[in-house]
Amino acid sequence: MSAKRTVTAVEQTDHRITDRVNTRSDSWPIRVLGxxxxxxxxxxxxxxxxxTTLVGMVQRDRRLAATGLKMLAAHSLATWVKSRIKATIDRTRPESxxxxxxxxxxxxxxxxNSFPxxxxxxxxxxxxxxxRAYPDRRTxxxxxxLAVSIVQVPRGTHYAGDVLAGIAIGVVAERLSDGAIRFAERRIGRTAATREIMAPPSAA
Structure with missing residues (x-):
């Protein structure tokens, strides 16, 4: 019973915040940003x-090419997670x-499919x-x-809670994706080193 009241209170607060923000959804700045x-x-x-990957390959910039692949991996995981959630939770979009x-x-x-x-x-x-790949450009x-995320509220496509959940999913997905890639790289490195050690000496 108390859990149900808590959820309802969260939804009502989310609605109030969103309702105050998206009153200018028809203004030209919001339309342009949208x-x-x-x-x-x-x-x-x-x-x-x-x-990003192709540009890195053409320019022979291994760092940029690898970054593009890591971006794609993180995006794929985030997309999979949000799709699984959307498949089990219905929420009407503010504009609808x-x-x-x-x-x-x-x-x-x-x-x-408003959430997340x-x-x-x-x-x-x-x-x-x-x-992560370019710390000097992280800001x-x-x-x-964040701009892409936040503007979804005033344009009326999402509630504030939907956006916060999406941001959390994106951040966690990138952390997990990067961790998995680093783990795979370490395993591959150890395997290559072991093969080199076990390889018979070449004939003089």
């Missing part, structure tokens, strides 16, 4: 990751109705991966990812 933030959508983010209630469900309608924010999850995962990378 269009720009579409780079955070899944196909666009994947294209950015692939383009005044109902912040989160409920169990399997609707695949765009209008019912996919733009936020994907943008943060990619931004964090780039920031710009994280700032861009």
């Amino acid at each position: 269009v720009a933030s579409e780079i955070g959508d899944q196909p666009q983010m994947r294209a950015v990751c692939v383009a 109705g005044d109902d912040p209630h989160m409920r169990p469900g399997r609707s695949d309608r765009h209008e019912d 924010s996919g733009h936020s999850a994907g943008a943060m995962a990619v931004g964090e991966a780039f920031a 710009a990378a994280r700032g861009a990812a």
Whole structure:
């Protein structure tokens, strides 16, 4: 009983915050920012990751090429996680109705898939991966990812809670992805070293 009241209170608070912020969703600055933030959508983010890898390969910049692959790995994991959550929780988007209630469900309608924010999850995962590879540019990378995330609230596509959840998913997904890649690299390195030690000496 108390858990249900707590959830309801959280939803109501989320609704109040979002309602105050998205009153200017029809203003031209929000419309412009909203269009720009579409780079955070899944196909666009994947294209950015692939383009980063290709540019690195063309320029023979192994660091940039590897960063593009790590960005893609982080984005893929974040996308998988948010998709699994969306497949079990229905929430009507602010622009589609005044109902912040989160409920169990399997609707695949765009209008019912507000939680969590996919733009936020994907943008943060990619931004964090780039920031890790290029610490001197982490402020710009994280700032861009946060901008893509936050603008989803005033434009009416997500509640504030959806965005916060998406940001958390993106950050955690990047950490897990990077950890898995580092673990694989260490294993490959140890295997290569073992083979070199075990290899018979070459004939003089």
